[in-house]
Amino acid sequence: MSTTLPPVRPPTLRDVALGAGVHPATASRALNPATRPLVNTETASRVLRVAESLGYRPNPIARSLKTSRSATVGLVIPDLTNPLFPPIVRGIEDVLGPAGYNAWLVNTDNDADREESLIDSLRSRQVEGLIVATARLQHPLLDRLHAEGVRMVLINRRTANADLPSVTGDDATGVATAVAHLADLGHRRIVHLAGPQNTSTGLVRHRAFLQALRDHGLDDDLGLVAQCASWSEEEGARALRELLDAGREFTAVIAGNDLLALGCYDVFAERGIECPRDLSVVGFNDMPFIDKLRPPLTSVRVPHYELGSEAARMLLEGLRSPTWQVRSVLLPLTLTRRQSTGPPRHTPAENLG
Amino acid sequence: MSTTLPPVRPPTLRDVALGAGVHPATASRALNPATRPLVNTETASRVLRVAESLGYRPNPIARSLKTSRSATVGLVIPDLTNPLFPPIVRGIEDVLGPAGYNAWLVNTDNDADREESLIDSLRSRQVEGLIVATARLQHPLLDRLHAEGVRMVLINRRTANADLPSVTGDDATGVATAVAHLADLGHRRIVHLAGPQNTSTGLVRHRAFLQALRDHGLDDDLGLVAQCASWSEEEGARALRELLDAGREFTAVIAGNDLLALGCYDVFAERGIECPRDLSVVGFNDMPFIDKLRPPLTSVRVPHYELGSEAARMLLEGLRSPTWQVRSVLLPLTLTRRQSTGPPRHTPAENLG
DNA sequence: GCCCGTAGCGCAATCGATTGCGGACCCGGT
DNA sequence: ACCGGGTCCGCAATCGATTGCGCTACGGGC
Numbered sequence: 001m002s003t004t005l006p007p008v009r010p011p012t013l014r015d016v017a018l019g020a021g022v023h024p025a026t027a028s029r030a031l032n033p034a035t036r037p038l039v040n041t042e043t044a045s046r047v048l049r050v051a052e053s054l055g056y057r058p059n060p061i062a063r064s065l066k067t068s069r070s071a072t073v074g075l076v077i078p079d080l081t082n083p084l085f086p087p088i089v090r091g092i093e094d095v096l097g098p099a100g101y102n103a104w105l106v107n108t109d110n111d112a113d114r115e116e117s118l119i120d121s122l123r124s125r126q127v128e129g130l131i132v133a134t135a136r137l138q139h140p141l142l143d144r145l146h147a148e149g150v151r152m153v154l155i156n157r158r159t160a161n162a163d164l165p166s167v168t169g170d171d172a173t174g175v176a177t178a179v180a181h182l183a184d185l186g187h188r189r190i191v192h193l194a195g196p197q198n199t200s201t202g203l204v205r206h207r208a209f210l211q212a213l214r215d216h217g218l219d220d221d222l223g224l225v226a227q228c229a230s231w232s233e234e235e236g237a238r239a240l241r242e243l244l245d246a247g248r249e250f251t252a253v254i255a256g257n258d259l260l261a262l263g264c265y266d267v268f269a270e271r272g273i274e275c276p277r278d279l280s281v282v283g284f285n286d287m288p289f290i291d292k293l294r295p296p297l298t299s300v301r302v303p304h305y306e307l308g309s310e311a312a313r314m315l316l317e318g319l320r321s322p323t324w325q326v327r328s329v330l331l332p333l334t335l336t337r338r339q340s341t342g343p344p345r346h347t348p349a350e351n352l353g
Numbered sequence: 354m355s356t357t358l359p360p361v362r363p364p365t366l367r368d369v370a371l372g373a374g375v376h377p378a379t380a381s382r383a384l385n386p387a388t389r390p391l392v393n394t395e396t397a398s399r400v401l402r403v404a405e406s407l408g409y410r411p412n413p414i415a416r417s418l419k420t421s422r423s424a425t426v427g428l429v430i431p432d433l434t435n436p437l438f439p440p441i442v443r444g445i446e447d448v449l450g451p452a453g454y455n456a457w458l459v460n461t462d463n464d465a466d467r468e469e470s471l472i473d474s475l476r477s478r479q480v481e482g483l484i485v486a487t488a489r490l491q492h493p494l495l496d497r498l499h500a501e502g503v504r505m506v507l508i509n510r511r512t513a514n515a516d517l518p519s520v521t522g523d524d525a526t527g528v529a530t531a532v533a534h535l536a537d538l539g540h541r542r543i544v545h546l547a548g549p550q551n552t553s554t555g556l557v558r559h560r561a562f563l564q565a566l567r568d569h570g571l572d573d574d575l576g577l578v579a580q581c582a583s584w585s586e587e588e589g590a591r592a593l594r595e596l597l598d599a600g601r602e603f604t605a606v607i608a609g610n611d612l613l614a615l616g617c618y619d620v621f622a623e624r625g626i627e628c629p630r631d632l633s634v635v636g637f638n639d640m641p642f643i644d645k646l647r648p649p650l651t652s653v654r655v656p657h658y659e660l661g662s663e664a665a666r667m668l669l670e671g672l673r674s675p676t677w678q679v680r681s682v683l684l685p686l687t688l689t690r691r692q693s694t695g696p697p698r699h700t701p702a703e704n705l706g
Numbered sequence: 707g708c709c710c711g712t713a714g715c716g717c718a719a720t721c722g723a724t725t726g727c728g729g730a731c732c733c734g735g736t
Numbered sequence: 737a738c739c740g741g742g743t744c745c746g747c748a749a750t751c752g753a754t755t756g757c758g759c760t761a762c763g764g765g766c
Contacts, residue, residue, distance in 0.1 A: 023745065023747080024746095025723095025725075026745055026746075029725090038745085059722050060477060063723055065415050065418050065722080068751075083436065086434040102474075104455070124411075126412075262642070293647065365751095375715075377716095379714085379715055380753095381754060385754090393715085412751090412752055414753095415752035415753045415754090417753095418721045418751090419755085420754070713761090713763105714759105715759090716757105716760100717758085719754100721754090724750080725749090726750105727748095727749105730743105730745085731742100731743085733740105734739105735739090
């Protein structure tokens with residue numbers, strides 16, 4: 001007759017210790033490679049055997065409570081359904097996982113209050129560091145966290161405060177490459193759909209665009225930039241319509257990102273504009289499936305997966321060393337040429353409309 | 354002269370109790386709405402005031418250790434970069450969040466070993482339940498978990514074992530709608546690119562396809578189904594090529610999902626097939642951006658966000674009630690008609706090749 | 707004036723693992 | 737026989753919150 005079993009409680013350290021005939025403290029030391037030298041080799045292997053046979057798995061919650069470490073980092077992104085982010089997340093997880101860490105993911109929906117409360121809850125869950133993809137140029141919350149000594153890496157976007165370590169694409173060079181590509185094709189009047197100027201990506205791409213025009217001896221007429229209030233299809237469409245309606249003359253568009261470029265496609269359909277014959281378009285990011293569009297979109301490729309993995313590596317490094325060399329990394333971008341760009345049909349002087 | 358402060362330790366329950374001049378136990382009861390009636394109203398509000406002023410936040414780790422609840426559920430998906438999943442994840446989080454729960458996400462990459470070890474690690478982190486999107490028809494691991502009493506909801510796919518609660522789309526009706534649409538357009542010979550038959554979605558759609566053909570008085574020749582080994586573009590392309598090379602006669606394709614349909618687009622480009630003039634295609638899932646393809650893809654829309662939110666609601670219910678009424682839900686699907694489907698150019702008897 | 711019911715709170719154990727401190731023991735040297 | 741120095745290991749506190757149990761008052765009923 002067997003003793004009655006409590007509903008299959010998973011084995012604890014105490015159970016292992018009992019089985020091996022040692023004190024829980026000894027079992028703990030035997031199980032931890034770092035403290036194993038403190039216990040007799042034979043005892044240690046006995047403990048390990050028992051742990052194995054019992055299927056013992058340390059309780060990370062109890063461990064966290066005592067050590068106040070959680071083997072977890074917080075991952076703050078605007079919105080997971082934006083196709084930009086899944087590859088970033090995978091890149092992060094693929095580095096964190098082998099290092100014994102996990103990522104805890106939250107979506108802020110670009111809402112600053114939500115962001116603050118979510119980061120709060122991450123911190124109370126003892127995350128050891130943060131990877132933040134929601135940086136705005138002015139971002140008091142992030143400045144404050146940094147001042148409090150929170151380990152943190154910005155990804156994809158940066159703040160104006162360069163003290164915060166970051167991993168981003170080399171947007172300036174990316175834009176320059178796009179302008180060079182269009183100039184090579186013969187375009188002389190190129191417009192830019194600029195993303196939100198309170199984000200580093202929006203601002204840097206905008207400035208780089210103007211600089212690149214000058215470098216190619218092209219006119220940097222301010223009317224050749226349209227501001228978009230958000231990185232969305234709708235805003236891209238709105239901005240392009242505005243430029244067309246204003247009667248601006250141009251033969252190519254550099255969109256601040258692929259979603260803005262998608263908005264352009266909507267306008268093409270609306271107004272019977274043929275791309276690239278009437279108008280060339282370059283996107284930014286090279287999102288998944290963008291090569292299946294009509295026509296396939298030429299886009300500046302951003303290595304999102306690598307952005308993620310690099311940020312994770314950087315954060316892990318920061319977590320290990322108490323004194324952390326803050327640095328920021330720019331990853332190189334490349335232009336993926338597809339069929340949305342071609343030589344201009346009109347001479348620069350002609351009006352498209 | 355101030356006493357030296359330890360590096361800003363966040364306030365604990367003990368600090369609150371001290372400040373309010375009560376025992377930690379009383380403070381705990383005052384803070385918890387469920388036990389608050391046990392303490393004098395005035396005392397309770399004093400505790401709340403002190404907690405507020407100290408910025409007290411309960412330590413979820415300590416709480417979890419004691420209560421062995423974690424306010425966390427595990428979310429097991431194959432691969433976050435598959436555009437199917439982000440909306441599901443958002444649906445889940447949007448329900449879990451307000452209920453005080455969080456989701457812990459893992460990617461299995463469709464690897465059974467990886468899946469097992471990830472679920473293991475989720476369980477050792479005390480997740481209270483699982484939402485699983487990686488079900489295969491035969492899935493001993495899930496059967497075992499269910500037998501062990503793990504709270505679990507399957508999403509998107511099911512197992513053969515109907516004991517496991519699930520939330521999926523009504524695939525059979527969805528396929529029937531697609532077949533009806535094509536039949537209405539005049540198609541008589543329709544092929545199906547069937548997804549992996551070890552998944553419920555693959556099998557159900559396949560069977561429903563054959564049934565729908567019969568219902569419409571169409572030939573259900575077995576040669577009109579091509580098997581795909583995975584839900585990928587490459588497999589979709591391979592399968593379509595195979596059908597074409599075999600000289601099969603058909604005017605329309607129902608792809609097991611949108612990725613398989615994308616593979617068809619690749620073959621169209623390769624072989625100069627014009628869609629929908631030469632061949633109509635229907636996808637399945639209605640992924641984001643699929644309306645931007647060339648031509649925009651007709652697809653059976655699956656409400657992924659709702660799949661997620663419904664699964665989360667169901668799981669929460671299961672977590673609250675000790676006796677759980679297991680049930681499974683089929684969400685209705687609708688056909689989104691776009692330009693990849695049109696009337697057949699050839700009579701059924703003619704060969705496309 | 708005595709007893710009992712009840713409201714309000716405190717005591718201490720508990721969840722499971724970690725770790726500083728010190729005790730037991732062994733061994734060799736003198 | 738005694739001592740010093742290691743090696744191994746156990747004791748007990750600790751992380752922070754929760755909770756069963758029981759104590760103290762107080763008030764009303766007889």
